[in-house]
Amino acid sequence: MREDSYNIAILGKSGVGKSSFLNYLFDENISDVGVGSPVTKVGFHQFEKKVNGLNLRIFDSWGLELDKVEKWEKELLDELKQRSLDKHPSKWFHSIFYCVSATSARIESFDIKLINTFLKDNYKVVIIFTKSDSLSQNDFETFQKILNDNLIKQVASVKVCSEAKTLLNGRNIEKFGREEVLNEIINGFWNSIITRIPAKTILLMKKRTACWVIKEQQFLQKSWIYDRKPYSKNLEDSLNRLVDDLEKMDDFFIVLSEAINTYSDIIEGLRVPPNLPNQKYLKIFKENSSSFFEENYLNLKQIFSTTFTFHPILALLILIVYKYSTRGNLKENLNDLENKLNSEIEQLFPKLEEFIISLKKNHNQ
Ligand SMILES: Nc1nc2c(ncn2[C@@H]2O[C@H](COP(=O)(O)OP(=O)(O)OP(=O)(O)O)[C@@H](O)[C@H]2O)c(=O)[nH]1
Ligand SMILES: [Mg+2]
The missing domain is CATH 3.40.50.300 (P-loop containing nucleotide triphosphate hydrolases)
Known part of the structure; x- marks a missing residue:
């Protein structure tokens, strides 16, 4: 350990x-x-x-x-x-x-x-x-x-x-x-x-988006011919895949499990003072926090896939890159798209916080 x-x-x-x-x-x-x-x-x-x-x-x-x-x-x-x-x-x-x-x-x-x-x-x-x-x-x-x-x-x-x-x-x-x-x-x-899990999740999701934008911009730079229709179709598919990935919320689950494991490792040897209001909760957590998380992993993912969805804004995003772009302004439009996705990602913060609090409550019961 x-x-x-x-x-x-x-x-x-x-x-x-x-x-x-x-x-x-x-x-x-x-x-x-x-x-x-x-x-x-x-x-x-x-x-x-x-x-x-x-x-x-x-x-x-x-x-x-x-x-x-x-x-x-x-x-x-x-x-x-x-x-x-x-x-x-x-x-x-x-x-x-x-x-x-x-x-x-x-x-x-x-x-x-x-x-x-x-x-x-x-x-x-x-x-x-x-x-x-x-x-x-x-x-x-x-x-x-x-x-x-x-x-x-x-x-x-x-x-x-x-x-x-x-x-x-x-x-x-x-x-x-x-x-x-x-x-x-x-x-x-x-x-x-x-308190830091939502922030870290958002950071990772933004990184994922930024990598996607850079990859697309590099691809654009390398292509000799810019034929708007097929090119934009490819871009649309690739954007769809990015949004699918974001919606899986893998980043959140990775961060959450890292945090829970760290937490249980640190409290491993803890002797809880008898007068502590949270002692019951701490004891339960100490005994089975990781197994709780593993057992409920699929359930939690299920809740997520219905709670968090980026697809409604996809049409708008596609409009940005697909309908009006010329080769000249596509690069800029991709940056615009990144900003829009980022502000959407930032809105997850309170929802993630709420989710973690409910996780703690369920676990306490
Ligand atoms: N009366 C009283 N004096 C204190 C207490 N704690 C520290 N002091 C005194 O405050 C002075 C500064 O204490 P330090 O612990 O060296 O302060 P510091 O914040 O570490 O200082 P730097 O290392 O310079 O940043 C010392 O003379 C201590 O004896 C306290 O609880 N009560
Ligand atoms: Mg000092």
């Missing part, structure tokens, strides 16, 4: 306490912590540990400094590319923990903008309010309201204190928030994997 792990990136401004949080989560001093100047060196640093049976791989990042935003963003984009949608789900960042210091008076628009970028890219984001030892309930609620008002999706937030300390009056403050973060990881696990 592959040793897959649950990948988490810890991001946030320099000095907010990212490395301290990682050390607390792993219960080990593995990443350097410090005051004054930025501590964690440029790049992403991987640390692995089994926590409650879950293989966690955490990427501690160098802290963002406002005068080095461009460099930081470039590093981040490079890393995200390694883990982008076209990669296997085991490579994805399954969650982003975005750290905001509870001691800062505000959540800056920069933070909001960045978090929204991740949400737009279908990442599961959890906000970690670090240094929450001095955070009042009032301030916490204000922070949450600001997030709710400004983020494009609802996100979970957790208060964390990663360092125990003794106050001047002798009172001890213990570390807190670890269990809540672990619960958040497990609770959000399925969501963090499924």
